[in-house]
Amino acid sequence: MSFFSKLEEIENKYQELEQKLSSPEVFQDREKYTEVAKAHSDLSDIVATFREYKRCRKELEENNELANDSDEQIRELAEQEISELEPKIEELETKLRSYLLPKDPLDDKSVIIEIRAGTGGEEASLFAADLLKMYMRYAEQNKWKVELINSHETGSGGFKEVTASVSGQMVYSKLKYEAGVHRVQRVPSTESQGRVHTSAVTVAILPEAEEVDVEIDPNELRVDVFRASGPGGQSVNTTESAIRVTHLPSGVVVNCQDEKSQHKNKAKAMTVLRSRLLQMKQDQAKQEEDESRRAQVGSGDRSERIRTYNFPQNRITDHRINLTNYNIESVMDGNLDEIIDPLIQNQKAEALKDLESR
Numbered sequence: 001m002s003f004f005s006k007l008e009e010i011e012n013k014y015q016e017l018e019q020k021l022s023s024p025e026v027f028q029d030r031e032k033y034t035e036v037a038k039a040h041s042d043l044s045d046i047v048a049t050f051r052e053y054k055r056c057r058k059e060l061e062e063n064n065e066l067a068n069d070s071d072e073q074i075r076e077l078a079e080q081e082i083s084e085l086e087p088k089i090e091e092l093e094t095k096l097r098s099y100l101l102p103k104d105p106l107d108d109k110s111v112i113i114e115i116r117a118g119t120g121g122e123e124a125s126l127f128a129a130d131l132l133k134m135y136m137r138y139a140e141q142n143k144w145k146v147e148l149i150n151s152h153e154t155g156s157g158g159f160k161e162v163t164a165s166v167s168g169q170m171v172y173s174k175l176k177y178e179a180g181v182h183r184v185q186r187v188p189s190t191e192s193q194g195r196v197h198t199s200a201v202t203v204a205i206l207p208e209a210e211e212v213d214v215e216i217d218p219n220e221l222r223v224d225v226f227r228a229s230g231p232g233g234q235s236v237n238t239t240e241s242a243i244r245v246t247h248l249p250s251g252v253v254v255n256c257q258d259e260k261s262q263h264k265n266k267a268k269a270m271t272v273l274r275s276r277l278l279q280m281k282q283d284q285a286k287q288e289e290d291e292s293r294r295a296q297v298g299s300g301d302r303s304e305r306i307r308t309y310n311f312p313q314n315r316i317t318d319h320r321i322n323l324t325n326y327n328i329e330s331v332m333d334g335n336l337d338e339i340i341d342p343l344i345q346n347q348k349a350e351a352l353k354d355l356e357s358r
Contacts, residue, residue, distance in 0.1 A: 006100060007050045014040065014047045046099040053092040060085045094352075101351045106282075107173035110208040112149070112275045116161040118181065120199025125158030127184045127309075128201045130332060132162055135175070137334025144168030148258045149268045163256075163272060165208065172207045174336075177343045179205040180306030187312065196312055200305065209274035214281070216274065222246040225262060245269045252276050307339075321346045 017040040020026045026033050063085065066078035115131055117124035139146045144166050151162040166175065182201045187194055224244040242257035243265040254276070256269040308317045309328060316325040316339065323342050325331060331338055 003097070003100070007046075007096060010043060011047050011050055014043045017043070046096065049092060049095055049099065053089065053096060056085055056089050056092065060089060097352050098348055101348060104173070104176075106176075106207040108170050109172045110144075110165065110167035111171050111175050112163065112165055112206040112208055112272050113175065113178075114161070114163050114204040114206070115159065116202045116204075117159065118200040118202050120184075120197065122154065122156055122158060122190075123184075123186075123188045123197050124199035124201055125154045125160055126156060126188075127182075127199055128159040128162065129157060130184075131182060131201055131203065132159065132164070134332050134334055134336065135164075135166070135178075138336045139166050139168070141334055142168060142171075142174075144171055147268075149272060150254075150256050150258060165268070165271065167208070172205070174340050174344075175205050176207075177340050178203050183305040183308045185308065185310045185312070206272075206275040206279045208271060209278035214274045214277045216247070216270075216277070220248050222248060223266065241265055243269050245273055247273055247277065250277065250280065252280075318343065 017036055020036045021033070021040060026036055060082065063078040063081040066074055067082065069075050069078070113135060115128045117128045120127075136146050145168060147165045147167075149163040149165055152160040154160060180203060182203060183198065184201070185196050185198050188197050191197065222245070224246075225240050226242050226244065227240050241260055241262045242255065243262060245254045245256075245266070246252070252273060254269045254272045256265040256272070259265045259268065306318065306320055308315075308319070309332075310317070311328060314326050314328050316328050316331055317323065318325075318339055321342060323339065325338055327335075327338065
């Protein structure tokens with residue numbers, strides 16, 4: 001089906017939905033009306049853009065005819081209109097093509113984020129804590145909710161590993177670009193001679209799975225209860241509230257100890273388990289890797305990086321699109337859109353090329 005045929009089909013569908021909305025039968029069925037209204041709303045932007053595109057195309061045709069008129073003044077006015085319409089039509093066409101790009105079905109999901117210190121010892125664990133703060137501030141800007149699920153703190157305030165849930169609207173659509181190895185170059189506070197050290201932290205972003213997304217047989221689980229360790233409230237450390245869930249068929253193990261309640265820890269652990277299994281299922285379907293987290297983050301070695309944070313030079317480099325940003329303090333303070341928006345635009349551009357080549 002051609003590009004324009006697809007748009008005509010969408011406009012026809014929009015008109016059908018419009019008729020349904022005014023139908024007494026649909027109006028009286030609250031559930032059906034909500035469903036139709038949402039489908040209608042989802043198409044409204046692309047239809048409005050397509051109608052504007054057709055209007056501009058019609059005006060362009062009319063002005064092309066007038067450009068051959070015997071009256072010089074009419075010709076000049078037509079040429080002026082043509083010079084304004086042509087770039088506008090091109091812009092509208094690009095916008096329409098982006099509307100037709102296939103949507104990632106996981107984009108509207110909340111996520112489980114896992115941050116682990118890799119190469120670099122204590123400095124890597126401190127940067128893991130810095131990344132967690134960065135994501136928490138970014139979540140606050142987007143009105144997302146962050147909940148810690150499990151953490152392994154170090155004595156200096158860093159994290160060997162930390163797991164958190166980030167819930168809200170379209171969380172995965174943005175945070176999915178954070179999966180991979182983040183390399184940091186800076187002078188540690190303990191470095192007496194001012195030498196720059198290089199460390200690495202791995203980040204995994206797992207779309208949060210619902211029970212309907214992943215079916216888990218309770219008989220395939222082993223649940224262990226133990227006393228929580230490390231910093232926490234008195235109750236956390238003195239009662240056996242921490243949970244370890246092992247999914248026997250896959251070998252996936254999830255720990256959760258940040259809640260005082262054993263029941264709450266188990267519920268959070270099951271959420272993480274479902275999300276990891278969903279990611280593994282997605283990866284297998286794409287024939288990429290057998291283990292989803294390994295596919296996302298690699299081994300944690302410095303060379304397998306998606307991004308480098310160079311503090312002495314106030315520079316962040318995203319190696320996937322060769323993007324360089326000289327505002328490291330702003331990004332670390334949660335203004336991640338400075339990095340994520342260009343990644344989104346790059347992905348759209350690549351997808352458009354693919355769409356046009358079909």
